[in-house]
Ligand SMILES: Nc1ncnc2c1ncn2[C@@H]1O[C@H](COP(=O)(O)OP(=O)(O)OP(=O)(O)O)[C@@H](O)[C@H]1O
Ligand SMILES: Nc1ncnc2c1ncn2[C@@H]1O[C@H](COP(=O)(O)OP(=O)(O)OP(=O)(O)O)[C@@H](O)[C@H]1O
Ligand SMILES: [Mg+2]
């Protein structure tokens with residue numbers, strides 16, 4: 001039976017980092033990496049998280065695992081408030097929630113054999129009995145992600161980028177988690193292995209009822225895999241919608257720009273001519289961001305109001321919300337006056 | 340827009356029979372196996388291919404960056420402006436790296452020093468090669484960071500790599516590669532961590548620099564959309580070898596090698612029903628220490644014939660702009 005309560009709920013999440021400058025590290029401002037983010041993830045769904053490089057996607061993912069410092073906000077997992085978990089709660093949480101990291105190179109300890117990298121969650125949470133069972137479990141995991149069982153005895157540097165990414169996925173699966181946060185899990189893979197891994201993630205979801213937060217920049221992959229998508233810009237959520245709605249009817253100007261920049265796998269000049277990916281205007285920075293809508297310095301529709309006041313998220317139709325003054329009926333009048 | 344296969348252009352890089360192996364418990368892994376290709380001035384050459392097929396090792400071999408042991412370049416020539424880079428002494432190759440040929444590495448986190456601020460790291464190639472006067476170094480660093488679209492560059496110079504997002508680190512790497520305006524830029528998966536708008540801005544920048552300076556770029560990427568837009572020619576690699584080569588137009592509109600066909604078919608497409616099953620190439624990549632006899636792709640190939648199992652097909656020219664290493668007439672069999 002579907003459980004109506006979301007598996008994960010994030011409200012008004014803020015993660016700010018102090019910015020240091022100079023050799024003495026004097027405080028030179030605040031990086032508002034995540035600045036008031038709210039969303040939920042239903043059980044068994046794949047929620048996509050997309051947005052400009054540096055907009056706070058990884059930080060949001062790490063916050064859910066309670067691995068980035070929270071400035072403000074609340075996080076609930078399976079009904080439990082995990083905003084300030086004690087040690088045992090944190091340990092439980094990190095078994096039920098796993099992460100596949102963005103950088104497969106930095107994430108794997110170069111001095112550990114694949115056996116012990118993939119098996120780490122098994123050891124930490126004491127999930128297998130005895131060396132033989134442990135080995136067997138790890139080998140099974142390797143095969144599950146399309147690697148060879150004998151690779152267990154090798155070290156990470158002996159693998160190519162894509163192979164290393166699959167090692168990371170195998171590790172994330174080891175502890176039979178409920179929620180997996182996938183941070184760009186397929187961007188280092190060739191399209192054939194990418195297709196294998198995507199099919200694998202889908203199979204595992206069906207088989208084990210897994211829930212995914214899927215952070216990615218490949219919008220064709222996101223459309224394929226994600227049921228619902230959250231679009232972020234400069235630390236905020238600008239649009240949330242079901243996949244069909246988002247791709248067919250994007251409403252936020254940033255979402256529109258993003259979808260317009262998907263590269264097309266056809267070299268014909270006539271096709272490429274119409275592709276105009278550029279988002280002009282000031283390069284955004286989360287360091288002491290400007291007031292108002294975070295997108296206003298680059299938005300073709302920006303008005304005085306957008307420069308002054310941040311828009312609130314509004315549900316413009318069923319399961320589709322947008323944070324943009326253009327879509328706020330209460331503001332329409334004020335906008336008209338300013339246009 | 341594309342220069343396609345313009346034969347009148349001068350050859351900048353000419354790689355002949357490059358062969359790189361790794362020693363592993365007495366076994367030899369032939370990571371790059373008799374690879375030959377060239378790069379023309381003003382050209383963007385893409386290298387695509389299976390994960391583990393030797394793309395990065397090919398690139399690293401050119402600059403003699405193979406960790407040894409266990410790696411070794413056992414054969415071939417790498418002619419850059421008619422000089423064989425494999426003949427240079429260590430000092431000579433060091434002077435060339437970053438200045439004449441720069442490489443943007445696939446792994447930002449292991450190529451950036453985690454304990455040095457990014458401003459220091461960015462200034463390093465400028466200092467080593469003395470490409471700008473000392474008092475201009477900071478200014479040049481800021482200019483580079485602006486070019487790669489990093490916001491607030493003044494405030495980011497003092498950041499450590501872990502304080503940057505994945506895509507920001509990747510852009511710092513790109514800035515380092517561009518620092519000395521190299522003749523040849525080798526970009527190994529330079530935009531995997533970038534969203535599509537920033538990716539487009541960066542790749543347009545790289546292409547404009549290549550065109551403006553008549554320099555060249557080797558672009559290693561899995562993103563076929565990127566390849567279609569930016570590459571003049573494409574090398575397709577499988578199991579340490581080039582199995583197909585041609586202009587972008589030939590490879591996208593008339594792919595011949597079954598591996599290339601498989602790649603095109605595995606791509607998720609925007610005109611597909613979402614959630615429909617993707618079609619990866621069946622089977623597993625070969626073990627490079629014990630490759631199958633005959634064509635390395637035959638165990639996974641739906642077209643394989645008896646000959647494919649015993650005899651390895653050479654890379655042969657089939658039209659003006661197109662080469663393939665395959666015995667089968669795939670067009671007839673499809
Ligand atoms: N240090 C090493 N020791 C042993 N084998 C290695 C080493 N480095 C690479 N290899 C092997 O060489 C082969 C080619 O690796 P390479 O990194 O060039 O692949 P790639 O085509 O760049 O793949 P990807 O797309 O995943 O980055 C791989 O099969 C890999 O296992
Ligand atoms: N540990 C940290 N200390 C200081 N600043 C940080 C830290 N981690 C992240 N940031 C800053 O927070 C912002 C968001 O970073 P984050 O890694 O979440 O972005 P992202 O959306 O994942 O980007 P990408 O797509 O490039 O990976 C960036 O400006 C980054 O510099
Ligand atoms: Mg990230």
Ligand SMILES: [Mg+2]
Nearest residue numbers: 161394395445
């Ligand atoms: Mg590589």
